[in-house]
Amino acid sequence: MNLLALKMLIGDRAKYLGIISGLCFASLLIVQQMGIFFGFLSLTSSALARVPEARLWVADPDVRFIGDSRPMLDNMLLRVRSVPGVAWAIPYYNGNLRARLPDGRGETCSVVGIDDASLIGGPHPSNMIEGTVENLRMSDSIIIDQRTAQTMFAVRENPSDPNSPRRPIRVGETIELNDQRATIVGICKTLLQLQGEATVFTTFNRAIKFAPAERRRTSFILAAPNEGVDVRQLCQDIKSATGMLAMTPQEFQDKTWNFFVFEGGFGVFFGITVLFGVVIGVGIAGQMFYNFVTDNLRYFAILKAMGSGASRLVQMVILQATVAGLMGWALGMGLASGFGYLVRDSDQILFEIPPVLFGGSLVLILMISWLSAMMSMRTVIRLDPATVFK
């Protein structure tokens, strides 16, 4: 009977394609928009992913997300280091500065200041395209990312001609950061940041030298626990000892995501898009499925007259809806993945399909299919087999 149900579904090509198209479109809309949303969330917390060595992030208690840098006093580093269970703690600077390029143009850039001694927080050696992270030990040195070198920091070949073609800035060239000399000693690949601005890596002490003089200069403190020390307990201990907020990277990511989803309004924005996907899916697929069942009522009545119970017919309709849902979801997921492939190198869009989106979209599309089936289920259940003779 299951095969019979499927043949009934697939045999009516026009309606089958209509149902699949509706579900595919809904799936595409949901997965594509949510893929962008998850990519966006990844961007918001990309700084966390850049420092996998850090097991703890210590920040000002009022920090709402990773980009919300609220500098702490420099002595906070020593206070964190003094908390029992802390294996190491290093300062981390994150701030926006104005760069002046060799051709005289100005460009805002995000300066990341990493620990002078350990260079933790800098680009991973495997991500270095030119130079090495150790080059940061040279005086006035900075490392910039490839995207920055090729776009934001690209210099005019003829500095006096505003229309002159631009070329990527090169290792060895010098720029000014807040009127202070900075020499490019390396070019790396790095994760895209939310604002998409130029990214400059340097040491912490050099970063605070570049930055305008302030009493509070440490954006974050990165730390790790001693072996066997519970990270969450250590977070509590640091909080008690310093009054600062200590979080695991996961907690900081959740905090950042919560900010953008709930306070930043992005949850509502993308939620509305997903809702549109559901409404469109139910609208198109539901209507088509209802028509499909209505057109087949005569055959359902025959099956009922011949001895099929209502529950068997309901099973058939649910099977038809499930298969249509799976097909529509798979096609939509395929198209959305194709979109992701096309934008894989984009500087503007980061597209991600995490497992939760993969599974969640499947559940959502199946629910749309079943909802569509339920719209016509009542007709099948109440179907009078005596109609076979009418």
Place this chain on the structure above:
Amino acid sequence: MKPVSTKTNLAVECRGVTKSYGKGDAKVHALRGVDISIGVGELLMLVGPSGCGKTTLISVIAGILDRDGGECRVFGHDYMQMSGRERTRWRGKTIGFVFQSFNLLPTLSAAENVAVPLLINGHSRSRAISKAKDVLARVGLGDRWKSLPSQLSGGQQQRVAIARALVHDPKLIVCDEPTSALDHETGHRVMELFREVAVGEDRALVVVTHDARIFEFADRIARMDDGHIESIEDKKRSVGTSSITSVQ
């Protein structure tokens, strides 16, 4: 009205069956106390003008429509004493249907269409298809088992429908205008086929028809009008001079 006997040599025994549709002024009395018996091994034709209650009567006999009053037993079973599920299951095993417009599922092959009653009764697909092919061979369509209904002529489609009605060896076959969509010659062949393969010692057939050209295939002809059986003509009693019994 005599009470219904429970003897099993009768396939169908109905006494005083009534059925109406609608309410109030719009109420239509489709059956106004129908008495009829159909013996095992018999082919009974129900004839009469449109709206006389023929279809309602076979629907009641087939158990797909509830009667309002009277008694009706099919092979000794009264549908009104069965639960909905029991009735559906019993109908699936006991009754075969042939419809006016064939009502074959258009997306299924001939063999799959024929196999439907077996699948409903829980047979495996391979066994059902195998038996369906055998029955298709009996109705002369052994080589067309893969064909879709749209690839078959009207007569062939009705033969598939007959095979579908026979495949699960039902005790009672109800046919609604089985020849009305067919030309005279094809209709004749279909009825010959019915007599050949469907009528047997342990099976009864009820055929609703307007088609006088097939009356010769009936054992008895029950004429209905306005919800009553007006007369029953027994064609078996004597060849050429059939007897007519007035019921009213």
